Amino acid sequence: MAATDLARTLVSWAVEEGFDRAGIAPLRPSDYAEAFLAWLERGEHANLGYLERRSEERLDPRNLFEGAASALCVAQQYHPAGADPDPPDGMLGKVARYARGSDYHDTMKARLLRLADRIREAYPEALTRAYVDTGPVLERELAARAGIGSFGKNTNLLHPEAGSWFFLGEIFLNLELAPEGAAIAELCGSCTRCLEACPTGALPAPYRLDANRCISYWTIEHRGWLPEEARSMIGDWLFGCDICQEVCPLNDGAYVPAAAEFAPDDRRAALTLADLLELSRDDYVEAFRGSPMKRAKLEGLQRNAAVVLGNLGNREAIPVLKRALTHPESVVRGHAAWALGRLGGPESKLALVEALAAESDGRVRCDIEAAIVAV
Numbered sequence: 001m002a003a004t005d006l007a008r009t010l011v012s013w014a015v016e017e018g019f020d021r022a023g024i025a026p027l028r029p030s031d032y033a034e035a036f037l038a039w040l041e042r043g044e045h046a047n048l049g050y051l052e053r054r055s056e057e058r059l060d061p062r063n064l065f066e067g068a069a070s071a072l073c074v075a076q077q078y079h080p081a082g083a084d085p086d087p088p089d090g091m092l093g094k095v096a097r098y099a100r101g102s103d104y105h106d107t108m109k110a111r112l113l114r115l116a117d118r119i120r121e122a123y124p125e126a127l128t129r130a131y132v133d134t135g136p137v138l139e140r141e142l143a144a145r146a147g148i149g150s151f152g153k154n155t156n157l158l159h160p161e162a163g164s165w166f167f168l169g170e171i172f173l174n175l176e177l178a179p180e181g182a183a184i185a186e187l188c189g190s191c192t193r194c195l196e197a198c199p200t201g202a203l204p205a206p207y208r209l210d211a212n213r214c215i216s217y218w219t220i221e222h223r224g225w226l227p228e229e230a231r232s233m234i235g236d237w238l239f240g241c242d243i244c245q246e247v248c249p250l251n252d253g254a255y256v257p258a259a260a261e262f263a264p265d266d267r268r269a270a271l272t273l274a275d276l277l278e279l280s281r282d283d284y285v286e287a288f289r290g291s292p293m294k295r296a297k298l299e300g301l302q303r304n305a306a307v308v309l310g311n312l313g314n315r316e317a318i319p320v321l322k323r324a325l326t327h328p329e330s331v332v333r334g335h336a337a338w339a340l341g342r343l344g345g346p347e348s349k350l351a352l353v354e355a356l357a358a359e360s361d362g363r364v365r366c367d368i369e370a371a372i373v374a375v
C-alpha cells in the first residue's frame with residue numbers, strides 16, 4: 001500500500017477506535033531542541049528529573065527503537081469545548097478538569113494498544129510502541145506536526161474547534177508513512193489572556209512555563225512539605241489548575257463532545273475538603289480507584305486539602321483542622337497547623353499551643369510555632 005493510503009487507513013482506524021482526532025508525523029529531530037535544553041538549563045522543569053533523562057530519544061524519536069520512522073498521533077477530548085461546569089466553592093477544592101473522571105493513562109493506553117494490535121495484525125512487519133504521557137517524547141511537537149493542534153502561549157496545544165481540553169497519545173511505528181493532517185496555523189495572535197491570568201507568574205513569557213511557579217506542579221508532582229510561598233500560591237486548587245485554559249478564547253468554541261469516561265466521578269465530586277482530610281486509607285483506595293488524582297497519593301491530597309482550607313478562609317474548617325493536628329502523617333499535621341494559623345482566632349491558637357506540647361517531629365513543631373506567631 002502506498003505511504004499516503006496507509007497513513008489514511010491508520011488515521012481512520014484511530015477514529016474508529018474512539019479517538020477524536022488523529023494524524024501522522026514522520027519522525028525527525030526536534031525543532032525545539034535548543035529551547036528545550038535552555039528550559040532545563042534554567043531549571044524551569046522544577047525537580048522533574050525524568051525530563052533530564054533520555055534526551056537522545058526525546059530530541060530525536062527515531063532513537064526510540066531501531067527503524068522507528070513515523071508516529072500515529074491521537075487526541076482525546078476530556079472536557080467539552082464551550083461547556084464550563086465549574087465545581088462548587090465553599091468547602092470543596094477545585095480539581096483540574098482532566099482529573100475529574102477516569103485516568104487517561106489507562107483508558108487511552110487501552111485504546112492505543114487495541115489499535116496497535118490491529119495494525120500489527122494487518123501489517124505483520126509493523127513494530128509498534130504506544131505512549132500516553134509516559135515515554136521520552138515531546139508529544140505536543142509531534143501532535144502539532146500531525147495537524148492535531150498548534151502551540152498556544154500557555155504551552156498547551158490548541159485546536160480551532162476543540163480548544164485545549166484534550167489528551168495526546170501516540171503509536172510509534174517502523175512504517176514509512178506520508179504526513180497526514182494539515183498543520184494548524186498559530187492561533188493566539190495578539191491575545192495574552194493566559195499570561196495575564198496565571199496567578200503565580202508561571203508563564204513568564206509566551207510559550208514558556210516555569211514549573212517552579214505552577215500550581216499544577218505543586219499540587220500534583222511535589223512530594224512532602226510545600227514551601228511557604230507555594231501554600232498561598234495554590235489558592236483553592238486541590239489538584240492541578242485550569243486557569244490558563246479557562247481564560248483561553250479557544251475554549252469558548254463550539255460544543256465538542258468528550259468521552260463519557262472523563263465525566264466527573266460522582267463519589268469523588270461529593271467529597272468535601274474536610275471529608276478528604278479524614279479519609280481512611282481503605283476509603284481512599286475505594287474512592288480513588290482508576291483516578292489520575294492518585295498521583296498525588298493520599299497524604300499529598302490531604303496536605304493540599306489542609307492548605308486549601310487555610311486559603312479559603314472559612315472558619316467552619318477549624319474543627320477538622322484541629323483534628324488533623326493528630327494525623328498520623330507529619331506532613332498533614334504540619335500543613336493543618338499552617339492552615340489554622342491562616343484562619344486565626346483563639347480556638348485555633350489554643351489548639352496549636354496544645355499540639356506543640358504534644359508534637360515531637362521537629363518539622364511539624366516549626367510549622368506549629370510559625371502558625372502560633374501568625375494567629
Ligand code: SF4
Binds near residue numbers: 198200201202209213
Ligand atoms: Fe499558571 Fe495555573 Fe496555568 Fe500553571 S496551570 S501556568 S499556575 S494558570
Ligand code: SF4
Binds near residue numbers: 152193250
Ligand atoms: Fe493563546 Fe490567548 Fe489562549 Fe493564551 S489565552 S493560549 S494567548 S489564545
